[in-house]
Amino acid sequence: MDSKDISISSPIEKKIAWAEACFQKSGRQLLADKTIADLLDRIERAIHASHAEMKKTGIIALCQECEQEQGGSCCGAGMEKRYDGRLILINLLLDVNIPQTRRDSKSCYFLGEEGCLLQARHVICINYICRKITDRIDPIKINALREKEGEEVNLLFLLHEHVKKSLKGQAA
Numbered sequence: 268m269d270s271k272d273i274s275i276s277s278p279i280e281k282k283i284a285w286a287e288a289c290f291q292k293s294g295r296q297l298l299a300d301k302t303i304a305d306l307l308d309r310i311e312r313a314i315h316a317s318h319a320e321m322k323k324t325g326i327i328a329l330c331q332e333c334e335q336e337q338g339g340s341c342c343g344a345g346m347e348k349r350y351d352g353r354l355i356l357i358n359l360l361l362d363v364n365i366p367q368t369r370r371d372s373k374s375c376y377f378l379g380e381e382g383c384l385l386q387a388r389h390v391i392c393i394n395y396i397c398r399k400i401t402d403r404i405d406p407i408k409i410n411a412l413r414e415k416e417g418e419e420v421n422l423l424f425l426l427h428e429h430v431k432k433s434l435k436g437q438a439a
Contacts, residue, residue: 286355
Protein backbone atom coordinates (compact mmCIF):
# COMPACT_ATOMS: atom_id res chain seq x y z
CA MET A 268 0.00 0.00 0.00
CA ASP A 269 1.44 3.36 -1.06
CA SER A 270 1.58 6.18 1.50
CA LYS A 271 -0.31 8.27 -1.06
CA ASP A 272 -3.30 5.98 -0.37
CA ILE A 273 -3.65 7.39 3.16
CA SER A 274 -3.85 10.88 4.57
CA ILE A 275 -4.15 12.40 8.01
CA SER A 276 -7.93 12.41 7.46
CA SER A 277 -8.08 8.69 6.67
CA PRO A 278 -9.85 6.49 9.25
CA ILE A 279 -7.52 5.19 11.95
CA GLU A 280 -8.14 1.60 10.84
CA LYS A 281 -6.80 2.46 7.38
CA LYS A 282 -3.70 4.12 8.89
CA ILE A 283 -3.10 1.06 11.08
CA ALA A 284 -3.50 -1.28 8.09
CA TRP A 285 -1.00 0.81 6.11
CA ALA A 286 1.50 0.79 9.00
CA GLU A 287 1.16 -2.98 9.47
CA ALA A 288 1.59 -3.66 5.74
CA CYS A 289 4.59 -1.35 5.64
CA PHE A 290 6.07 -3.06 8.72
CA GLN A 291 5.63 -6.48 7.09
CA LYS A 292 7.24 -5.28 3.87
CA SER A 293 9.98 -2.97 5.19
CA GLY A 294 10.30 -3.51 8.93
CA ARG A 295 13.52 -5.53 8.73
CA GLN A 296 15.22 -2.97 6.49
CA LEU A 297 14.11 -0.10 8.72
CA LEU A 298 15.36 -1.87 11.87
CA ALA A 299 18.67 -2.64 10.13
CA ASP A 300 19.21 1.05 9.32
CA LYS A 301 21.85 2.26 11.82
CA THR A 302 20.35 5.73 12.18
CA ILE A 303 16.85 4.38 12.78
CA ALA A 304 18.14 1.77 15.23
CA ASP A 305 20.04 4.45 17.15
CA LEU A 306 17.04 6.79 17.19
CA LEU A 307 14.74 3.98 18.35
CA ASP A 308 17.10 3.23 21.22
CA ARG A 309 17.40 6.89 22.17
CA ILE A 310 13.66 7.55 21.97
CA GLU A 311 12.89 4.51 24.13
CA ARG A 312 15.16 5.96 26.81
CA ALA A 313 13.59 9.42 26.42
CA ILE A 314 10.06 7.99 26.66
CA HIS A 315 11.03 6.08 29.79
CA ALA A 316 12.51 9.26 31.31
CA SER A 317 9.36 11.29 30.51
CA HIS A 318 7.07 8.63 31.97
CA ALA A 319 9.21 8.32 35.08
CA GLU A 320 9.07 12.09 35.56
CA MET A 321 5.28 12.08 35.07
CA LYS A 322 4.97 9.43 37.74
CA LYS A 323 7.37 11.25 40.07
CA THR A 324 5.41 14.52 39.77
CA GLY A 325 2.08 12.76 40.43
CA ILE A 326 0.64 13.56 37.02
CA ILE A 327 -0.09 9.92 36.16
CA ALA A 328 -2.05 9.47 39.39
CA LEU A 329 -4.02 12.67 38.75
CA CYS A 330 -4.86 11.59 35.19
CA GLN A 331 -6.02 8.17 36.38
CA GLU A 332 -8.12 9.79 39.11
CA CYS A 333 -9.75 12.11 36.57
CA GLU A 334 -10.47 9.22 34.18
CA GLN A 335 -11.82 6.84 36.83
CA GLU A 336 -13.55 9.13 39.32
CA GLN A 337 -14.55 12.17 37.32
CA GLY A 338 -15.36 10.38 34.06
CA GLY A 339 -13.22 12.74 32.04
CA SER A 340 -10.13 12.27 30.06
CA CYS A 341 -7.96 14.35 27.80
CA CYS A 342 -7.66 11.15 25.78
CA GLY A 343 -11.12 11.48 24.26
CA ALA A 344 -12.48 9.94 21.09
CA GLY A 345 -10.96 11.60 18.06
CA MET A 346 -7.45 12.13 19.46
CA GLU A 347 -6.31 9.24 17.28
CA LYS A 348 -7.16 11.28 14.17
CA ARG A 349 -3.95 13.26 14.76
CA TYR A 350 -1.82 10.13 14.19
CA ASP A 351 -0.41 9.37 10.77
CA GLY A 352 0.64 5.99 9.43
CA ARG A 353 4.35 6.61 10.01
CA LEU A 354 3.82 7.35 13.70
CA ILE A 355 1.92 4.07 14.01
CA LEU A 356 4.74 2.36 12.08
CA ILE A 357 7.27 3.79 14.55
CA ASN A 358 5.27 2.16 17.35
CA LEU A 359 5.45 -1.16 15.52
CA LEU A 360 9.22 -0.68 15.22
CA LEU A 361 9.21 -0.13 19.00
CA ASP A 362 7.46 -3.53 19.35
CA VAL A 363 4.10 -2.06 20.41
CA ASN A 364 1.00 -4.19 19.89
CA ILE A 365 -1.44 -1.90 18.10
CA PRO A 366 -5.05 -2.53 19.14
CA GLN A 367 -7.44 -3.75 16.45
CA THR A 368 -10.49 -2.23 18.13
CA ARG A 369 -11.33 0.72 20.34
CA ARG A 370 -11.80 -0.16 24.04
CA ASP A 371 -14.24 2.66 24.81
CA SER A 372 -16.28 4.65 22.29
CA LYS A 373 -15.75 7.82 24.34
CA SER A 374 -11.96 7.48 24.44
CA CYS A 375 -9.03 7.67 22.08
CA TYR A 376 -8.55 4.53 20.01
CA PHE A 377 -5.18 4.00 21.70
CA LEU A 378 -6.32 4.41 25.31
CA GLY A 379 -6.11 1.18 27.31
CA GLU A 380 -6.95 0.25 30.89
CA GLU A 381 -3.62 1.61 32.17
CA GLY A 382 -3.28 4.61 29.86
CA CYS A 383 -1.93 5.05 26.37
CA LEU A 384 -1.00 1.82 24.59
CA LEU A 385 1.52 3.60 22.38
CA GLN A 386 5.11 4.45 23.17
CA ALA A 387 5.67 7.04 20.46
CA ARG A 388 2.83 9.51 20.86
CA HIS A 389 1.70 12.58 18.97
CA VAL A 390 3.28 15.80 20.23
CA ILE A 391 -0.03 17.05 21.69
CA CYS A 392 -0.34 13.81 23.67
CA ILE A 393 3.17 14.33 25.03
CA ASN A 394 2.87 18.04 25.84
CA TYR A 395 -0.70 18.67 26.92
CA ILE A 396 -1.28 19.16 30.63
CA CYS A 397 -4.70 20.37 31.74
CA ARG A 398 -5.34 23.16 34.20
CA LYS A 399 -6.42 20.70 36.91
CA ILE A 400 -2.86 19.46 36.91
CA THR A 401 -1.04 22.77 36.50
CA ASP A 402 -3.03 24.15 39.44
CA ARG A 403 -1.93 21.23 41.67
CA ILE A 404 1.66 20.50 40.61
CA ASP A 405 4.64 22.68 41.49
CA PRO A 406 5.79 24.60 38.37
CA ILE A 407 9.39 23.56 39.04
CA LYS A 408 8.32 19.91 38.71
CA ILE A 409 6.43 20.68 35.50
CA ASN A 410 9.54 22.40 34.10
CA ALA A 411 11.61 19.28 34.85
CA LEU A 412 9.02 17.22 32.98
CA ARG A 413 9.02 19.68 30.05
CA GLU A 414 12.78 19.24 29.63
CA LYS A 415 12.39 15.48 29.34
CA GLU A 416 9.40 15.84 27.01
CA GLY A 417 11.43 18.20 24.82
CA GLU A 418 14.04 15.49 24.29
CA GLU A 419 11.28 12.98 23.48
CA VAL A 420 9.62 15.31 20.96
CA ASN A 421 12.94 16.16 19.30
CA LEU A 422 13.90 12.51 18.89
CA LEU A 423 10.42 11.63 17.65
CA PHE A 424 10.68 14.32 14.97
CA LEU A 425 14.11 13.06 13.85
CA LEU A 426 12.92 9.45 13.80
CA HIS A 427 9.71 10.31 11.93
CA GLU A 428 11.67 12.21 9.29
CA HIS A 429 14.29 9.48 8.90
CA VAL A 430 11.63 6.77 8.54
CA LYS A 431 9.85 8.92 5.95
CA LYS A 432 13.11 9.42 4.00
CA SER A 433 14.03 5.74 4.24
CA LEU A 434 10.62 4.63 2.98
CA LYS A 435 10.86 7.01 0.03
CA GLY A 436 14.29 5.52 -0.78
CA GLN A 437 12.87 2.00 -0.73
CA ALA A 438 10.04 2.98 -3.09
CA ALA A 439 12.51 4.33 -5.66
